[in-house]
Amino acid sequence: MGFNNISEVTGFAGGIDQWTLTVDLSDPSVTMVSGDFDAVNATTGINQGDGGVTYTITSLSGNFGTYTNNFVLNAATGVFSFDIDRAAVIASGTDQVIQFQITGRSGNTSDLDTVRITLLICVARGTHIRCAQGQRRIEDLKAGDWVATMDAGLQQVRWIGSRLLSQDMLRDHPELRPVRIAVGSLGAGLPRRDLVVSPQHRILVSDWRAQLFLGQDDTLVPAKGLVNGTTVTVDTAMTEVEYFHLLFDRHQIIFTEGQPTESFHPADYTLGAIDADMRAEVLTLFPALAQDHLAYGPTAHHVCRVKEAKVIATAQASL
16 A cells, blocks of 8 residues: 555654644543644545554553553554553652654554643642632633732732743753742642742741841842752653732732742732733733832831842751
């Protein structure tokens, strides 16, 4: 039949010999992955079916057995499937990449393709925020919802923005990689789950470190300033992350995974960090900011400088 190539035909991304799929586990209905390889003429692109082609799987990697179950391949049709061990992936605290190779063979002709599948848990996207109705995922919130704040009770969200950083973006701009704060690492059992935030997102520190080093009851520390290499780390494993911004009438301290952190403060540097469409939305809500970036008002609490943050991180690592 002029066989010279196999291709995945159900919608995987990629092309000849390389195929990728990203599976978002934030959807609880996602429990398995399936695909189908057919013989396809590499020159014309015409699907030639599976007659006479035999398929085999080799080189399973990426902890395939740890995060998957019941891998099945139909050697005559190229159809494959496996169950996702959702609990194992989520418990790992990070995205998992699994990979295998599939070979189609007919007589003396064969073709080998590589399949790479990312099981995406989107920890930043799934962060829980304390609201009037209890804990809610940040991606489920909308303008007008009531969120619990530390200093002003329930406050309405005025605006929500988000920014999705792809694998290529994170590779090219490692300074944008998320910071992972391990469960319980900030004291008093906080955060209650691993908390993943952007490196500039500020965390409220309210303990002896703020008092000893800064003479403050508490201080807002950029997450990157808390990195200590053990309990607070730069997450190099995540292949994609989406950062969310919550904006109120004034700067607030909110509770993310139980931990007090800041809401979005539209100062000059933060407005410059969001894209043009989001910036226009914020300026529509707060037009005075177009003339004066200080018009929004002060931060809710003291903000420490980078050098001060490093001292706090060093003290945390020594605990």
